[in-house]
Each structure stands twice: as C-alpha cells, then as structure tokens.
Amino acid sequence: MTDSSTYPAPAGSTLMGILQQRCPRCRRGPLFTHSALNLAHFTEMPTNCPVCNQVYEPEPGFYWGAMYISFGFSTGMMLVIGFLVYHLLGDPDTWVYVTAVAVIAVLMTPFNLRYSRTLMIYTFGGVDYDPRYAAGT
Template sequence: MFKKGSKINSIVFGLCPKCQSESMYVKRNPYFGKLFKMHRQCSVCGTKYKMEPSFFYGAMYVSYALGVALSIAVFLISKMVFKHELLQSFFAIIGALVLLMPILNRLSRNIWINMFISFDAKASGPQSD
C-alpha cells in the first residue's frame, strides 16, 4: 500500500512526489517547528516544490474539503456513538479541527503537489522494496 512510487506514499509521508526519497518539509513533525517550512527543492532529484509564486494557495481548497470530511465524521461519531447533543457535537468538531489543523494543512499541501508532479523511477535512483 505504501510502496515507493505510489501517490499515497508521497501524500501520507510528505515525500518528494518525483523521487520519494526525501521529506519535502524541514521538520517532519508538523506540531513542532514551523508548519509550512519546506525545502526549496529536493536534494536527490532537484524538483522545485514551489513551482510558481502562490502555488500552494490551491491547497486551501483541498484543506477545506478535508476539514468538511473530518467535521462530518466527527459529527456522526459524536451523535451516533456517544449520543451527544448538538452543542456537544459542535464543540467536538471544533476541538478536532483545531487539534488536527497542522496535519490537515500538510496533508492538503501533499495532495495538491501530487496532483501536478508524478513519480519518476529514473529520478529516484535504485528502487528498494
């Protein structure tokens, strides 16, 4: 499922979409350090992550979709499993969105860049299975 060369591998782990050999982010953990601090380019294949100014503005749409999906999931779990009232469900949604915001933002950036750059086995060097 997370084999090198699959989009899901690059999206979940935040790896370079072209070679999948290096993290795109300076700090791998989004909770510690700067959330959006990325390397300028991949040191293995040379892919530039910011292809044009404001490239990652499009990731806001992906982030919105992920946030809506998370909100619906939290609401359904809150109402059906825990039998919470509407106000309690609302607070559960807000809490989940605030706690998972760094992960959602990075995930949306990873999805966005993977929509434009595909894996290239030649750029990654020898494959390891």
C-alpha cells in the same frame, strides 16, 4: 543534488509517496523540513527537493489552491465527528458537537495543511515519478 544515501528508499507507489509526504519526482526527499508535531515550524517546506532538486513551488502562490483541498478535509472531518458524536453519545446538546468538532479540527490542523499541500503538488504540480531520480543519479 546532494548525497542521497542519507534519505530513505523511494516510496513504492504514488499513494505511499503521498502518505509519507515525499517528493513527487523521486519519492525520497521530504516535502517538509520539520515534523508535523513541531507546532512552530510544521508549515515549512524546503525550496527544492534535497535529493533530486525538484522545485516544490512550481509557481508563486501555487499552494493557495490547497485551501480547497483543506476545506474538503475539514468538511469530511466535521461530518464524521458529527456522526460519531450523534451515535456514540446519543444526540447530545449542540455545544457537545461544536466542542468536539472545534477541538479535533485544531488538533488536526498540522496534518490537514500538510496533506493538502502534498495532494496539491502530486495532483496539480505537473511532476511525474522518475526512477532515475529515485536512484539519486
């Protein structure tokens, strides 16, 4: 473990840990090395948590399953956008729906990928929160 004083206090709940994309065991270490807005590196994750040394990829190919979560996010996003376009723009031509969905899907890609992976490790990673690791000991 490294000096954990440089990392924020642990997220207060599982939901906050997911929203802040923190390690599922200590809820302090970041799951990703760069900002979601860094388009060249938004997918990069450290191998282990810098606070508690939890392995972020429990088995090879673990995050392939996150594609299903990402598909659910994309489908939900498409339905919401379609509903909003229909009601706010008064049922415009098909190209308006396609353009709106495509533009928003591309803009949301970094967030979709990151939250899919975060949910994957929290749900299927087999790791539970441990306050001893949150303290950095």
